[in-house]
Amino acid sequence: MFMGIMGAKAQMKADFKVVPLPNRIVENTKGSQAFPLGNVCTIACPADQPQMVRNAHFLAEYLKQQTELTIPVNAKLHKGDRYIKLALNKKITAPEGYRIKVEPTLITIEGSTPQGVFYGIQTLRKALPIADAGQIEIPLVTIDDAPRFKYRGMHLDVGRHFFSIDFVKRYIDILALHNVNTFHWHLTEDQGWRMEIKKYPRLTEIGAWRKGTVIGRNTGIYDHRRHGGFYTQEECREIVKYAQERYITVIPEIDMPGHMIAALAAYPELGCTGGPYEVERMWGVFDDILCAGKEETFKFATDVLDEVMQVFPSEYIHIGGDEAPRTRWKACPLCQKRIADEGLHADGKHSAEDYLQSYFTKRIEQYVNSKGRKIIGWDEILEGEIAPSATIQSWREVKDGLRAAEQGHDVFFSPNSTLYFDFYQYPETNWSKPLLIGGCSTLEHVYAFEPCPENISEAAKNHIIGVQGNLWTEYIKDEELAEYQVLPRMGAAMETGWTQPEKKNYSDFKNRQHRLFDIYRLYGWKYCTEAWRENK
Numbered sequence: 135m136f137m138g139i140m141g142a143k144a145q146m147k148a149d150f151k152v153v154p155l156p157n158r159i160v161e162n163t164k165g166s167q168a169f170p171l172g173n174v175c176t177i178a179c180p181a182d183q184p185q186m187v188r189n190a191h192f193l194a195e196y197l198k199q200q201t202e203l204t205i206p207v208n209a210k211l212h213k214g215d216r217y218i219k220l221a222l223n224k225k226i227t228a229p230e231g232y233r234i235k236v237e238p239t240l241i242t243i244e245g246s247t248p249q250g251v252f253y254g255i256q257t258l259r260k261a262l263p264i265a266d267a268g269q270i271e272i273p274l275v276t277i278d279d280a281p282r283f284k285y286r287g288m289h290l291d292v293g294r295h296f297f298s299i300d301f302v303k304r305y306i307d308i309l310a311l312h313n314v315n316t317f318h319w320h321l322t323e324d325q326g327w328r329m330e331i332k333k334y335p336r337l338t339e340i341g342a343w344r345k346g347t348v349i350g351r352n353t354g355i356y357d358h359r360r361h362g363g364f365y366t367q368e369e370c371r372e373i374v375k376y377a378q379e380r381y382i383t384v385i386p387e388i389d390m391p392g393h394m395i396a397a398l399a400a401y402p403e404l405g406c407t408g409g410p411y412e413v414e415r416m417w418g419v420f421d422d423i424l425c426a427g428k429e430e431t432f433k434f435a436t437d438v439l440d441e442v443m444q445v446f447p448s449e450y451i452h453i454g455g456d457e458a459p460r461t462r463w464k465a466c467p468l469c470q471k472r473i474a475d476e477g478l479h480a481d482g483k484h485s486a487e488d489y490l491q492s493y494f495t496k497r498i499e500q501y502v503n504s505k506g507r508k509i510i511g512w513d514e515i516l517e518g519e520i521a522p523s524a525t526i527q528s529w530r531e532v533k534d535g536l537r538a539a540e541q542g543h544d545v546f547f548s549p550n551s552t553l554y555f556d557f558y559q560y561p562e563t564n565w566s567k568p569l570l571i572g573g574c575s576t577l578e579h580v581y582a583f584e585p586c587p588e589n590i591s592e593a594a595k596n597h598i599i600g601v602q603g604n605l606w607t608e609y610i611k612d613e614e615l616a617e618y619q620v621l622p623r624m625g626a627a628m629e630t631g632w633t634q635p636e637k638k639n640y641s642d643f644k645n646r647q648h649r650l651f652d653i654y655r656l657y658g659w660k661y662c663t664e665a666w667r668e669n670k
């Protein structure tokens with residue numbers, strides 16, 4: 135509200151102090167000199183490079199949406215014309231780095247890769263106010279920028295609640311604005327299996343649908359409304375392409391051996407007891423998981439992963455591995471036989487069943503590696519004997535993630551205490567609506583998270599590859615709430631992922647967010663302003 139009363143004139147100047155904050159901005163403006171955006175004749179780019187041409191069209195589209203200017207791509211230039219030039223520059227060493235140079239008649243955006251240029255475009259776009267007819271002055275600056283971390287992820291759980299393909303694209307648009315480069319798509323859950331697998335059609339015929347959903351926080355009362363949906367492989371490919379165009383890698387997650395009840399409902403023979411099972415209507419961690427004693431389980435898992443790897447070209451495949459209770463495995467003769475056959479024994483640190491999960495993970499990892507890919511798992515895969523080349527998603531205790539980094543695993547952090555965006559954004563005293571899972575991670579709290587503490591070894595620091603925000607959707611039933619939960623916290627997390635820590639400052643960050651909010655409003659994205667209310 136406070137920002138709203140600032141004069142319209144003040145907002146007509148571009149401001150490169152965006153979110154995430156560029157690492158180096160040098161102002162060259164002398165006197166009143168600036169680049170007037172309204173007079174731009176064209177966006178010039180190498181016409182023989184499809185990614186650069188696409189970048190140019192993205193910029194043209196953003197400018198149209200934000201300023202109502204229609205600027206052609208690669209139109210003919212005349213002497214003295216003002217224009218924006220996109221180019222590759224191999225002198226820029228960081229693979230995602232870019233340089234923006236604003237001169238009185240020319241804006242140059244360069245990167246060592248088209249991806250770097252794309253981030254330069256995002257910075258320029260975020261620097262602009264929302265204004266009609268493009269009456270915007272762009273100050274003369276030179277920006278040299280590159281991200282601090284190579285992994286900047288956002289997650290979306292489509293298992294607990296199904297989200298449409300259109301929303302997934304919208305979500306990817308939001309990610310692109312925040313310089314996110316990885317979309318972790320959590321595709322399977324106890325409450326719904328969401329990806330078409332041609333070899334196992336019942337996964338989506340049966341596993342994608344539940345009879346109802348529990349009302350409130352696991353009250354035991356159900357709404358009796360059938361809920362579900364799934365993505366065809368064609369739709370998944372469409373998402374991969376949509377994300378790729380925005381330099382975002384989609385990492386699919388098929389969570390195993392736990393969180394598999396939807397699959398067990400479809401193929402009960404894969405469980406220890408043989409069922410029957412029903413697609414879950416409650417939330418939580420359930421005892422029924424894949425049987426690690428049966429060979430059919432491994433056949434199933436590798437068949438599914440074959441189709442997943444055909445659809446998703448990502449280097450990494452997320453195989454979950456979290457929250458797999460040992461209850462069924464302890465009582466299952468086949469699982470116990472496997473433990474005996476493999477010579478797995480409890481020791482002071484872990485149970486024989488913990489080692490059975492390691493056995494499971496290693497077999498799956500070897501299979502994925504044999505196809506030229508690598509696995510990511512939740513930090514539970516550290517229990518038992520650790521899978522050698524796995525990347526760890528640290529979600530529980532940060533110290534465990536740091537230990538994995540010390541052991542030589544690549545690690546990225548999405549601690550539930552901080553980067554779980556299904557939590558409230560304000561303290562408990564304010565909790566009323568909407569009903570959420572609980573917890574609290576304020577914008578400031580998210581902003582303060584530091585994944586790479588001083589007191590770890592240099593070697594370990596090199597294994598900390600980034601941060602990720604997670605959106606679990608037990609209580610997030612609709613698109614608007616999904617947006618509200620991730621915005622503006624995504625901006626705080628991604629500033630940690632992008633900007634060097636010595637440049638970070640929370641109150642400065644809060645001021646810089648207002649222009650981002652203008653963009654959210656322009657696109658109709660819902661966001662939370664609680665962080666502004668609590669200080670007033």
Ligand SMILES: [Zn+2]
Pocket residue numbers: 405406424425426427428462463466467468469
């Ligand atoms: Zn079993």
